[in-house]
Amino acid sequence: MFQSFRRRIALLLTAPLLLAAPAEADPPFTTAAEVKPILAVTRANWISxxxxxxQDLVYVTHLWSWxxxxxxxxxxxNDGGYEIWPLPPCHLDQAAPNSxxxxxxxxxxxxxxxxxxKIEIEVTYDDMTVESQVVNRLGQPISP
Incomplete structure (x- = not known):
């Protein structure tokens, strides 16, 4: 009987915590720490x-997605100089900010x-670290 009483008291004390609304969290995959591991394992998909x-259409859809x-x-x-390819804004007001x-x-x-x-790709993360690679038109890595 005493055990049952203690369980009821514990439940009464923790019930408000269980019913409280969860704290608002930042949307996922919006920082370098979250995106780097994904782009590391999907390097072959950075461009297409x-x-x-x-025409040859060079797509950066995968990079835009992160x-x-x-x-x-x-x-x-090819052997042209680097050009900045503008990134659209991160849509933090959306459920999927990378949409x-x-x-x-x-x-x-x-x-x-x-x-x-040949495509040379340089990615600068929001923590200012840089990763790069050189690929052929099929997205396969080649020597610079």
Whole structure:
């Protein structure tokens, strides 16, 4: 009987804690610490080249999909110099802040058909660390 009484008291004391609303948390995957491990294991997906309508389209959709943990992306096509490819804003007011909305624009650029042979990619995270790689048009790593 005494055990039962103690359980009831414990339940009464903890009930308000169980009923309290959970604290608002920051949306996930919005910092370098959260995004780095994902981009590390998906390096082969950082960019994509698609031949379409007589052009090479270079897509950065995968990087855009994790942009909330990024500060900047730069690409160099073939032996050209690096260019900053703007990132759309992180939509912290949305349930999925990394969502690509229509107003974000297109995550690709067009080049002459068959012209894209080598892509140098540099990713700067919001903690200012940098990772880079060089890939061929199939996304396979190559030596710089």
């Amino acid at each position: 080249v698609r031949e379409f309508n007589g 942009r909330c943990g990024l500060a900047r992306i730069r690409l160099a096509i 690509i909305l229509e107003e974000d624009g297109s995550p690709y650029r067009a080049f002459a058909i068959g012209s894209v042979e």
